[in-house]
Amino acid sequence: MLVDLYYAPYPGQRFAGEAETISPVRVLNPKSALATLAAGTRSFLAQWGVEAQLRIIDTQVDEDEPVLYKSFDYGPRVIECLRYGGVFERYDTTLREADIIGISNNFTNSAGSVADFAKHAKAVNPKALVVGGGMDATARPEWYLDNGFDVIVQLDGEYLFAKVIEAVAKGQPLTQAAFCREYNGGYIVFGGPSLKMDELEPMALDLVTNYQDYNDTGEGTPPQNVATPFICFESSRGCYRTCSFCATPMRGKYRHMSPEAVEKHFAYFREMGIRNILFQEDNILSRLQRSGRGTMLHRSGREEVFEIFRMAREYGFSWEFANGLEFGKFLDLGQPDLELMEHLFWSDRSGDIWRGCYRVQIPLEFLGDDPTSKFNKLRGFEEELEILDAMLDFGVTYQTFNVLIGHDGDDRPAIDHYLRRSLQLREALLDRDSRVVPYFNVYNRTLLPGTADFRNKHERLEFDIEENPEVISVYLSPMSSDHLSYYDLLDERLRMMRELNGDLIDQYDGIHRKPLIETSG
Template sequence: MKILLVRPPVPKHTIGLKHIMICEPLELEYVAASINGHELMIFDHLVEKGFKKRFKDFNPDVVVSSCYKTGTNEVIKIFRYVKTIAPKCITIVGGVHATLVPEDFADISVDIIGIGDGTMLLSEIINAIAQNQSLLDIPGVAIPIRKGELIKSPKRPYMPKADTLPLPRRDLVKHLKHKYYYLMHKPVVTMKTTWGCWYKCNFCFTWKITDGLPYSRSPESIVKELLTIEESEIYIVDDIFLINNSRLEKLAKLIKAHNIKKNYLCYARADFIVENEDVIKLWAELGLKAVFIGLDAITDEELKDMNKQSPAHYNKLAIEILRKYKVDTYGSLIPGADYVKKDWNKLWKFIKESKLYYVNISPATPLPGAADYKNLKPYLTVPEDAHDLFDLSHQLLPTKLTKKQYYRELLKLYGKTILNMKRANENTFRTLPSIWTINYWNIILGAIKIGLQFYNGHNHHSEKELMISRYKGIELKDYSFNSKFNHPSFQNFVTKEVSFTEDMANAVG
């Protein structure tokens, strides 16, 4: 079979990193790695154009996509287009949001939903389709039977042991590698060494998606992958990479033994950095260039409300330690919906005193799957299917300031922090290029584009713009659940356990 793996485009209203970073579609590279005996192609909407022509030229039997919540409607748009051109083409969606809220993909255009990590699951689904076997014999599968409703197979563990995963198929996007970058790290390769998280912050779903159980690769497995990578810039996308002392020390020894010369950017918690300065020193010598820290808030009260389990004063200490070893801090901050001008001023004071330059200021966005979502859901100011606004940049809860004032305060804080060359020169180390290079001005241009989005952010909440956010593509008027289940190409692999009788067909039509 021909299988087309598609990364959806960034939606119109989604604010943020698309203007200053685009990384490879690692999740698609992983699922491709376990599929053998079929013709595979990846289409990356973030850096490629001409999807419709590619689809028609390749003429796939199966189209697969994956996304976070923001991309939900984009995936459905793609699948609805696919069904208008090739109704027999099988559509499969997986990924984080499909695992958390599979019902959001219970659309006429979606044939199969994968729940859990797709690296091994997708290959099982593809084999079942090829052999005309029942899909619901496979744990972790859901099939839409009508809008918003699914049939599900038994639950499966989120993923197998991490060391059993194949290495991602980067060869499928090798022709695009010059387009993948993170700020000044270019070209950049993304790596994943742990799925899940050890902590239970109530605004985050990472720990919940794996049922509270992190899956980590061994140092030997990580080095095996590093030895296959030509590029020097490595972005480790684990939610927390710097966490296990013995693992990090063993990995460092192996990297030295194999004489691997790379530059690394990764994630860590402030408390680990403060309590393990020796690890920071060791990894700075190995090539650690930048560390993302979820600083999140600047007061103990705010951090306690987030269940952060780290004191506020550790944030400044962690930044100081990274500065000591000339490692840049990429700090994430979460301003609350109740912020007024004095709170924004306090945040600026913290940024200035801490000498932070690289910041990601993310309004507290309720996310399905997070521990606090159930309590915050009644207060959402936008519909749940306005998916592109759930981007950690829009404020979706009632604010004390007007929405316009809130976004302007956020924008001003970004401006004071980033659009200041003196601050940039004084407060950064290894990652800032010369102002005379094209890379520098590309980042500035990207920052300006993001600024324009924030400037107009309050308008995204209007009725007109919400209609655009909620749009799911063309209606499939000549295509129904009845016709799908009665079509030979679907009957061949639909469940043996559920018999689609005339009554059932009427119910789901």
């Protein structure tokens, strides 16, 4: 059995006549999805006595000319959709060799590129089973089965994908190997056992060609003495929060590794030469979650967090929190939790290589007057400033802030208010420490399939996402607020980005920054 796992070419959208893309194109951001899947899958196959060779092929790192594959109208403009990476034909030899072709996709705006690659794979090798997985495939399996795929594996894929491989290897019907639902001649595979995080094998970096070359953190350029290679890592899955815009609740209840299991991964990373960790899990601080009565849900959770970052320090890693932190937890004790901050934000810059934390991404998300009414994990603005001020004492001078606009009631005065709050925060930090590099990711509210927002408000979408899934991106607005059109909201996002970040946009994202509407601020 030969099983090939692919990342399809990277999607990028631009306005016709413009050079820069609307969203960042990050082909060298370390990718953990397939290396994690391969490690777990091969462990199950070994237990079951199934022989299979797995390969990971990242088409995104190959430097062919971008391919324009479609365009669609967006307000008075036209958006062109491109694929970045290798042209499909480059992979025809490996596609013909495979018995199973797996393609991962987490993001709706990648769906067009992914589906086109699946169709090409099927045309080149009609006998191969084309299998899809990832968060968007989990949320919209029927769309993928209508667009080139034979099988969709939902949610955690390690066990269920291994069952698919086992069925093919033994010539068994898939329906005998796993719970399935048939659709349009294909199968949706679901219902595998909940994965125990302590049993998760270290990712199969031996299958990743030139992983040392992945040097994009997913944010701006890191400090010069942050050393490569980089790796994305999650020590937990799920989250106690159920934010309406987030797809994480689909992943099930919160599960996390013990410090002993985390050390197994850290030791493997060092063995493979990894120097920098991008913590990408949804909420590492969920270990500190409290019940409604204020008691800790995990008695040893606080000490476990301390132990994990003591180990990260001892192994000599640098790190950033690439998917944000629920930083309101730093005030759970009534004042800034300096002990917790010391463990997460410790750094040593005395040598040639930065050790410890160098950047934190912080989900401000809503900068209205009552943020907890929108998302109960948030804190009031003055409390946020108190936490951020305390963080500076630990040398966290690279701070990235996520701000959402396009809430139902947003109008221009509301967005002006968000801008003033962001400017106030930026100036307060710079007054405190002139070395601070604050960067604001201003995102348009979108409706991700699988979220509560999508279930409750999908009729507000201005686009048919089955035809144009590329519009489901935080860099584009796919819907209007009660007062502003989707096109106005994109222009407001660009206005905020320009005023808050200036030339840092080129360093961090390198994306379109021109106003859409001549009369805009």
